[in-house]
Amino acid sequence: MEHTLSFMPEERAEIERLKSLYPHPKAALMPVLWMAQKKWGWLSEDVMRVVADVMQLPYAHVLGVARFYTMYFKKPMGKYHIQVCTNVSCMLRGGEELYERLCQKLGISHGEHTPDGRYSIEEVECMGACGGAPMIAINEDFYENVTFEDVQRILETLP
Amino acid sequence: MNYTVPHLVLPKIERLHELDVYLANGGYQAYRKVLELSPEQVIEEVKRSGLRGRGGACFPTGLKWSFMPKGSDKPKYLAVNGDESEPGSFKDRQIFEFNPHQLIEGILIAGYAMGITKAFIYIRGEYHKWIRLMERALADAYARGLVGPKMTETFGGSYWLDIVVHKGAGAYICGEETALMSSLEGDRGYPRFKPPFPAQKGLWGMPTTINNVETLATVPAIITLGAERYASIGAAGHPGTLLYGLSGHINKPGIYELPTDTLLVDLIYKYGGGIPGGKKVKAVIPGGSSMPPLRGDEIDGVVMNNEDLKKYGTYIGTAGIIVMDEDTDIPRVLLRITRFYHHESCGQCTPCREGCGWMEKILRRIVDGDATTEDLDLLMSVAGQIEGNTICALGDAAAWPVQGFLRKFWDEFAARVKPRRTFVPLNVVHGRRATRATLLPS
Ligand SMILES: Cc1cc2nc3c(=O)[nH]c(=O)nc-3n(C[C@H](O)[C@H](O)[C@H](O)COP(=O)(O)O)c2cc1C
Ligand code: SF4
Ligand code: FES
Numbered sequence: 206m207e208h209t210l211s212f213m214p215e216e217r218a219e220i221e222r223l224k225s226l227y228p229h230p231k232a233a234l235m236p237v238l239w240m241a242q243k244k245w246g247w248l249s250e251d252v253m254r255v256v257a258d259v260m261q262l263p264y265a266h267v268l269g270v271a272r273f274y275t276m277y278f279k280k281p282m283g284k285y286h287i288q289v290c291t292n293v294s295c296m297l298r299g300g301e302e303l304y305e306r307l308c309q310k311l312g313i314s315h316g317e318h319t320p321d322g323r324y325s326i327e328e329v330e331c332m333g334a335c336g337g338a339p340m341i342a343i344n345e346d347f348y349e350n351v352t353f354e355d356v357q358r359i360l361e362t363l364p
Numbered sequence: 365m366n367y368t369v370p371h372l373v374l375p376k377i378e379r380l381h382e383l384d385v386y387l388a389n390g391g392y393q394a395y396r397k398v399l400e401l402s403p404e405q406v407i408e409e410v411k412r413s414g415l416r417g418r419g420g421a422c423f424p425t426g427l428k429w430s431f432m433p434k435g436s437d438k439p440k441y442l443a444v445n446g447d448e449s450e451p452g453s454f455k456d457r458q459i460f461e462f463n464p465h466q467l468i469e470g471i472l473i474a475g476y477a478m479g480i481t482k483a484f485i486y487i488r489g490e491y492h493k494w495i496r497l498m499e500r501a502l503a504d505a506y507a508r509g510l511v512g513p514k515m516t517e518t519f520g521g522s523y524w525l526d527i528v529v530h531k532g533a534g535a536y537i538c539g540e541e542t543a544l545m546s547s548l549e550g551d552r553g554y555p556r557f558k559p560p561f562p563a564q565k566g567l568w569g570m571p572t573t574i575n576n577v578e579t580l581a582t583v584p585a586i587i588t589l590g591a592e593r594y595a596s597i598g599a600a601g602h603p604g605t606l607l608y609g610l611s612g613h614i615n616k617p618g619i620y621e622l623p624t625d626t627l628l629v630d631l632i633y634k635y636g637g638g639i640p641g642g643k644k645v646k647a648v649i650p651g652g653s654s655m656p657p658l659r660g661d662e663i664d665g666v667v668m669n670n671e672d673l674k675k676y677g678t679y680i681g682t683a684g685i686i687v688m689d690e691d692t693d694i695p696r697v698l699l700r701i702t703r704f705y706h707h708e709s710c711g712q713c714t715p716c717r718e719g720c721g722w723m724e725k726i727l728r729r730i731v732d733g734d735a736t737t738e739d740l741d742l743l744m745s746v747a748g749q750i751e752g753n754t755i756c757a758l759g760d761a762a763a764w765p766v767q768g769f770l771r772k773f774w775d776e777f778a779a780r781v782k783p784r785r786t787f788v789p790l791n792v793v794h795g796r797r798a799t800r801a802t803l804l805p806s
Contacts, residue, residue, distance in 0.1 A: 226528045227550075228439065228482070228568050234550035235533055239489075262550075273552035276489045276534035288490075292451045293653055294611035294686055296700050330536065330704055331451035331653075332490050335611035335684065336618045345492035 210255050216240065220259050234260055234270055238277055247278035275329075283318040283325030285363055287311075288342040291328050294335035299352075303339050304328050306353045324360070365390040365466075365588055369597055370605040370623050372585035373578060374462055381497070383504040386465040392510055394584035395472045399521050403434075406477035410583065412591035414603040418455075419445050419539075419576030420652065420681045421757075422602065422670045425583075431563035432478040432571050441572040442474055442483040443548065443562075444580060446498075447532060447539035449488055450652035450761075451704060452684030455607035456577040458619050460487070460494035463581065464501035468511060468527065470580035473587060475525040478573060482526050485577075486544055489533040499529050536708035540756045541574040543710070554710055555756035578607055598624030601671035606683045608668065610636045613643070613689040624669035628658070631668060632687060643689040647773070651681025653701045654761030656768025660690070678768065694776050698769045699727040705762035716759040719750040723766055730780050737784040740777055744770055 220237055224230035237256055245252050248271050257264040271277045289304040308314050311324050318325035334340045337349025341356060348359060367375060379385045398406050411426030432440060448456045459467050471483045487495050505511045515524035530548055537543045538553040545567050547553035566572020586594045595603045608620045608631055615637030639645060645660035656678040670680040706720035726743045729735040747763040770777060
């Protein structure tokens with residue numbers, strides 16, 4: 206049994222819809238990379254080749270774009286990807302300490318994931334939530350005005 | 365909409381983000397009013413209002429719109445800048461969450477005025493939730509025929525446009541307008557030289573205007589109030605209201621919409637509730653991390669708009685105010701800011717790529733106590749070499765805080781470095797230290 210990756214027919218239809226939103230179909234590359242990352246968790250070479258194929262773009266172009274943007278994962282991340290902001294407004298309110306304590310607690314550092322694959326952590330730049338500093342994001346959700354204890358509690362309640 | 369000053373962009377109306385509530389409060393009436401005017405008259409109205417861009421550069425909006433070619437049958441595009449990545453800025457997300465329809469209505473008005481065929485709202489990828497909120501509002505507007513081809517039935521006339529939400533993926537540089545356009549086209553977000561300006565050659569080579577989210581969300585209020593009325597609000601040189609963001613050492617951080625003649629001390633003490641622990645203010649960044657800071661002892665009397673801030677060697681930027689109390693370690697703050705710009709430099713220009721790296725290294729030495737007085741001069745000189753010598757303004761954005769913090773907090777930096785190496789023993793001539801005077805700091 207071959208394990209070739211591919212998009213399902215309804216996903217292909219969605220990709221065609223995305224392409225039609227722009228004057229030139231290439232513009233759908235970012236949304237399609239988002240779709241691919243949602244589906245496969247990260248952008249492996251195989252995944253990027255599938256994307257290049259549906260987008261009818263050179264693989265090198267897809268790779269270049271994927272590498273340019275920090276939110277496209279070029280390696281597997283944890284089930285819960287924790288992003289801790291340490292930029293100025295957060296730093297002034299303890300963002301750096303929060304990041305260090307979390308790294309310590311989880312035994313991982315920037316861009317790494319726990320052996321069980323449950324958590325990964327990343328020190329990030331300003332997330333546009335400076336009024337809620339210090340803040341973290343877990344996958345797509347923001348948690349603002351948090352202490353280390355708050356984060357511990359949040360992590361425990363995650364399924 | 366029944367606006368009460370100063371709540372023009374974020375009116376205090378419950379559930380205003382819902383289309384029915386927005387409509388019940390007079391929403392989409394400004395667009396109807398605009399249809400009675402010619403596109404040129406709309407641009408004139410925006411010019412007379414004195415509206416200036418909220419994306420950081422304060423460019424007059426009506427003037428920018430007038431650069432778009434008229435009467436051509438080429439497609440024309442509007443790129444709505446919701447990249448919101450300048451540290452200290454978190455205002456546009458309030459609009460996505462609490463008043464998305466006013467942004468849509470602003471896009472319709474801008475679209476009509478410039479003959480836009482399609483608008484793209486570029487929202488930073490981290491804003492997953494706010495992208496969903498914006499998409500929901502847009503879907504509701506489409507379903508009611510307020511956006512898209514059905515606009516001609518809903519509003520009459522022949523003008524209509526489509527609006528697409530585009531999700532970024534984590535790159536501060538994509539907020540820069542030419543980088544944003546490359547990113548939208550499906551490329552890496554590299555800025556390019558101007559000219560050609562976007563109004564001549566923008567998205568897919570077509571005339572394009574780029575405006576910030578808050579800029580466009582202000583437009584329906586201008587149309588509703590009338591240009592004269594709007595121009596009379598706040599400071600004359602930079603009228604209207606701003607979504608001021610308060611963060612850092614402040615009791616009540618958040619977004620406050622206030623007229624542009626608001627005093628910084630009022631923002632900090634009256635609205636922001638003062639500094640935690642009743643501490644003194646040491647420094648304030650007035651408009652996002654690239655803006656030079658103000659010293660705590662000069663904030664009295666500072667009026668928070670671009671024209672007034674110029675007197676203090678700084679600008680309003682995104683109006684993201686970062687407050688630092690008396691115990692703040694200024695060199696560490698500057699190191700963090702510089703690390704950010706170094707990280708976000710796209711690397712195309714040598715002065716920006718290398719210079720930001722240098723500045724970060726020197727600042728690291730200063731913070732670690734390994735620097736000498738010469739390093740301070742070197743830091744100043746590197747910043748000076750970046751400023752004005754790069755393709756895009758990220759270079760300036762990196763240089764300004766370095767120059768600003770050093771100028772205003774020189775003593776604090778000087779106290780952190782070792783004295784200049786004097787090589788004195790080598791210059792001893794007949795027992796006299798001949799060149800000592802020239803080697804010591806002046
Ligand atoms: C490095 C850099 C980052 C920028 N980031 C943003 C941003 O996140 N949002 C924004 O609206 N403008 C940003 N700008 C300014 C835009 O280039 C552009 O001037 C602005 O979006 C124009 O809109 P306005 O005239 O309505 O202000 C940035 C500029 C630079 C140089
Ligand atoms: S100034 Fe910096 S960010 Fe801008 S184009 Fe040059 S290298 Fe890239
Ligand atoms: S500095 Fe942390 S969210 Fe802006």
